[in-house]
Amino acid sequence: MTDIAKATDVFMNKIDAQVAAHLDACVRCGQCSEACHFYQVTGDPKYTPVYKLKPLETVYQRYKAPLSGIKRMLGLAPPELTASDLEDWAELVYDACTLCGLCTVVCPMGIDIASMVRKVREGFSAAGLVPEGLTGAAQRAIEIGSPLGIKPQTLEKIIAEQAEEVGIPIELNKVGVDYLVILSAMEVLNFYEVIGALARLFKKAGVTWTISTDAYEATNVGIQMGNLEIAGTLVGRIVDAAEKLKVKYVISPECGHAYSALKWEGPNLLGRDYDFEVIHILELMDKLRREGRITFKGKDDRKLTYHDPCQIVRRGGIVREPRDLLGQVASNFVEMKDCGVYNICCGGGGGVSANPRAEDLRLKAFAVKKAQVDDLGGVDALVTSCANCRNVLEEGIEHYGMDLPVIGLSELLADYLDDEGDAASAT
Amino acid sequence: MTFLELTEGPLWYAAATIFVVGVVWQIVGIVLLGRKPDRSVPRGSALAGAVKANVLHLWPHGGFFNKTGFHLVAGYIFHIGLFVLVLFAAPHIVFIQDHITGFGWGALPRWGFVLAAEAAFCGLILLWARRIGDPVIRLLSTQDDLAGLWLTFIVMLTGCLALGESIEFLRALHMLTVDIWLIYFPFSRLMHGFTFVFSRGYMGATFGRRGVTP
Numbered sequence: 350m351t352d353i354a355k356a357t358d359v360f361m362n363k364i365d366a367q368v369a370a371h372l373d374a375c376v377r378c379g380q381c382s383e384a385c386h387f388y389q390v391t392g393d394p395k396y397t398p399v400y401k402l403k404p405l406e407t408v409y410q411r412y413k414a415p416l417s418g419i420k421r422m423l424g425l426a427p428p429e430l431t432a433s434d435l436e437d438w439a440e441l442v443y444d445a446c447t448l449c450g451l452c453t454v455v456c457p458m459g460i461d462i463a464s465m466v467r468k469v470r471e472g473f474s475a476a477g478l479v480p481e482g483l484t485g486a487a488q489r490a491i492e493i494g495s496p497l498g499i500k501p502q503t504l505e506k507i508i509a510e511q512a513e514e515v516g517i518p519i520e521l522n523k524v525g526v527d528y529l530v531i532l533s534a535m536e537v538l539n540f541y542e543v544i545g546a547l548a549r550l551f552k553k554a555g556v557t558w559t560i561s562t563d564a565y566e567a568t569n570v571g572i573q574m575g576n577l578e579i580a581g582t583l584v585g586r587i588v589d590a591a592e593k594l595k596v597k598y599v600i601s602p603e604c605g606h607a608y609s610a611l612k613w614e615g616p617n618l619l620g621r622d623y624d625f626e627v628i629h630i631l632e633l634m635d636k637l638r639r640e641g642r643i644t645f646k647g648k649d650d651r652k653l654t655y656h657d658p659c660q661i662v663r664r665g666g667i668v669r670e671p672r673d674l675l676g677q678v679a680s681n682f683v684e685m686k687d688c689g690v691y692n693i694c695c696g697g698g699g700g701v702s703a704n705p706r707a708e709d710l711r712l713k714a715f716a717v718k719k720a721q722v723d724d725l726g727g728v729d730a731l732v733t734s735c736a737n738c739r740n741v742l743e744e745g746i747e748h749y750g751m752d753l754p755v756i757g758l759s760e761l762l763a764d765y766l767d768d769e770g771d772a773a774s775a776t
Numbered sequence: 777m778t779f780l781e782l783t784e785g786p787l788w789y790a791a792a793t794i795f796v797v798g799v800v801w802q803i804v805g806i807v808l809l810g811r812k813p814d815r816s817v818p819r820g821s822a823l824a825g826a827v828k829a830n831v832l833h834l835w836p837h838g839g840f841f842n843k844t845g846f847h848l849v850a851g852y853i854f855h856i857g858l859f860v861l862v863l864f865a866a867p868h869i870v871f872i873q874d875h876i877t878g879f880g881w882g883a884l885p886r887w888g889f890v891l892a893a894e895a896a897f898c899g900l901i902l903l904w905a906r907r908i909g910d911p912v913i914r915l916l917s918t919q920d921d922l923a924g925l926w927l928t929f930i931v932m933l934t935g936c937l938a939l940g941e942s943i944e945f946l947r948a949l950h951m952l953t954v955d956i957w958l959i960y961f962p963f964s965r966l967m968h969g970f971t972f973v974f975s976r977g978y979m980g981a982t983f984g985r986r987g988v989t990p
């Protein structure tokens with residue numbers, strides 16, 4: 350049963366000065382629809398970004414806006430939210446928003462719709478309206494340690510295989526190293542070569558590192574579903590493991606939402622500072638490159654382009670690093686139109702790809718990304734730095750019958766790493 | 777007391793008071809809702825981000841210029857036309873001098889006035905047509921949005937009627953609509969004229985810390 354009272358309570362709590370300023374400043378111009386891939390492919394006005402916030406806006410205008418008391422008295426406030434309002438909105442909130450934030454770019458008022466959709470999800474989560482795909486992932490993340498149900502034993506096996514493949518030992522749970530590597534479930538399941546790639550890159554750079562079997566999962570389904578308790582538990586696991594292992598840095602992997610969860614949300618979820626620094630893998634690679642600790646030989650001469658994961662670039666601020674790194678290993682790199690901060694989402698972020706109910710809409714929305722790639726007049730491969738984007742891109746590419754390999758940036762770097770003369774022995 | 781004396785006298789002072797108190801109440805009310813301190817380690821400056829976002833969002837960026845041209849043109853010609861009219865039409869300057877500032881400034885020549893009025897009307901009608909005709913904006917629009925548009929239109933229309941200044945009733949009618957508009961303002965989405973700075977600023981501050989301004 351939809352718990353409308355709980356949802357209303359959460360909305361009331363979530364409305365701060367920023368939310369209020371956004372909701373008050375919206376001039377209902379509808380320009381945000383021009384940014385949203387879900388509107389672009391369907392032409393259905395209900396997918397207009399700001400419309401997705403209506404439940405939150407109703408509560409704001411009715412109860413929390415300054416002067417709302419007078420409006421209620423005069424009968425000018427919007428009517429109470431109902432359970433069926435929320436049920437009707439669940440699709441818009443969970444299936445039709447990847448939290449990509451492109452709508453903020455086009456909005457003349459600079460309204461951060463994605464952050465507010467996240468807050469709306471918190472109300473929906475309290476009301477019991479989280480889609481099954483996400484609740485299942487959350488249960489697996491809490492009980493097993495991974496939203497895809499990857500057990501520590503499976504991870505250990507995969508790591509051992511990768512260590513053997515690249516001929517570099519990888520020590521688990523090692524106390525006192527500099528860096529803790531965490532991974533996204535999609536990397537462990539589908540793109541595990543990244544583990545071997547990191548081992549080679551770190552060996553060359555003389556970086557000491559480990560992986561914890563207590564906290565190896567970087568993604569945070571709690572944030573995607575809007576359950577901050579689960580989100581806090583998942584971040585807390587990483588923080589506990591990192592502090593137990595006394596590392597100086599935790600490396601956020603090639604995963605957009607994982608970066609947001611750990612770097613930007615985590616300290617707020619836990620209400621305390623970390624004893625370590627969070628560094629994104631792209632930032633670390635770029636730092637090692639600049640310090641001359643990793644060098645490359647040869648270049649990939651295929652025509653390559655780069656898909657910017659929204660949470661890493663537009664909402665994470667890492668724009669330059671992947672380009673500088675690509676410059677080291679790609680001789681025929683081309684940028685998509687409106688790349689970087691303005692890039693178009695893969696269509697599956699924000700938990701959309703974990704929600705089977707949203708699959709048809711997601712594949713439709715991929716047409717916008719496809720058009721952006723097609724605009725280049727054909728490329729040989731697409732590079733990205735988010736395993737979830739990579740998986741979603743691959744599914745879209747297959748769905749549209751395209752012939753376009755997708756490559757992880759770390760793996761590409763490892764392919765062209767100059768292994769000669771290791772900087773230090775790896776740990 | 778004549779109709780004009782009423783609308784330019786007690787009613788004007790009441791409307792202006794409600795406007796000022798209402799706007800301040802709204803803004804203070806919004807700001808006092810506060811924001812939780814952000815504990816994440818910043819990569820950039822929140823203040824710089826707030827300023828940058830305010831400037832950046834004055835104009836379409838990120839490849840949206842072509843897609844938002846209608847709003848850009850209609851929005852700007854309406855707002856610029858309106859501000860020029862409000863601040864530089866000769867009767868307005870006299871009114872502002874007598875009732876608010878105690879000093880005046882140079883007025884627009886008549887051709888400038890006509891141009892500004894045409895721009896304001898043209899922009900407002902374009903925005904209005906879009907609000908009624910575009911399915912997205914129709915879905916988003918509330919009674920409040922339409923009331924704001926109507927009121928602004930009526931204020932401008934009565935302003936034109938009062939242009940000759942020879943018929944006192946028309947001038948009083950214009951003042952009456954201005955008074956109603958001022959009273960309505962703080963309760964409505966017309967508040968965007970003030971809240972836009974905060975909306976852009978908070979967003980810019982959030983992302984400025986992250987080293988990016990979307």
Ligand code: SF4
Nearest residue numbers: 375376378379381456
């Ligand atoms: S673009 Fe911004 S101001 Fe316009 S409707 Fe969308 S959220 Fe509101």
Ligand code: SF4
Nearest residue numbers: 385398447449450452
């Ligand atoms: S954040 Fe992205 S997906 Fe969500 S409404 Fe905005 S443009 Fe659409």
